Amino acid sequence: MTNKKIGIFLVLAIALVLFWVNPEKSIWIPKCPFYVLTGLQCPACGTQRAIHQFLHLNFQAAFAYNPFMIISIPYLLALATVEWFDPHHKLQRLKTFCHDRRVIYTYIVLFFAWWIIRNLI
Numbered sequence: 557m558t559n560k561k562i563g564i565f566l567v568l569a570i571a572l573v574l575f576w577v578n579p580e581k582s583i584w585i586p587k588c589p590f591y592v593l594t595g596l597q598c599p600a601c602g603t604q605r606a607i608h609q610f611l612h613l614n615f616q617a618a619f620a621y622n623p624f625m626i627i628s629i630p631y632l633l634a635l636a637t638v639e640w641f642d643p644h645h646k647l648q649r650l651k652t653f654c655h656d657r658r659v660i661y662t663y664i665v666l667f668f669a670w671w672i673i674r675n676l677i
């Protein structure tokens with residue numbers, strides 16, 4: 557199995573689990589180790605709960621759990637699309653945008669800014 561197929565399989569498997577299992581009520585969905593150890597939220601804290609709500613079309617609840625990850629979905633979907641579903645490179649403009657250093661650096665800066673801000677508010 558190629559890395560691409562493993563990646564697609566893992567994304568679908570995680571989406572299925574998070575659709576059927578509510579992380580807020582489940583005892584076997586793992587808790588964030590960073591939060592458990594420090595008491596501080598990492599940038600991804602709330603993502604499992606947000607995805608669960610997103611997959612049930614509860615967008616407001618999803619946004620409340622982790623707004624950064626919800627806002628990131630279009631970029632992450634675009635990145636997955638150009639990497640996994642464009643073997644003939646027909647989406648070259650989208651790929652150029654996704655791989656543009658300014659876009660990547662902006663995403664990284666926002667990622668760390670979100671990490672700091674969410675622990676201050």
Ligand SMILES: [Zn+2]
Pocket residue numbers: 588589590591597598599600601602
């Ligand atoms: Zn976390």
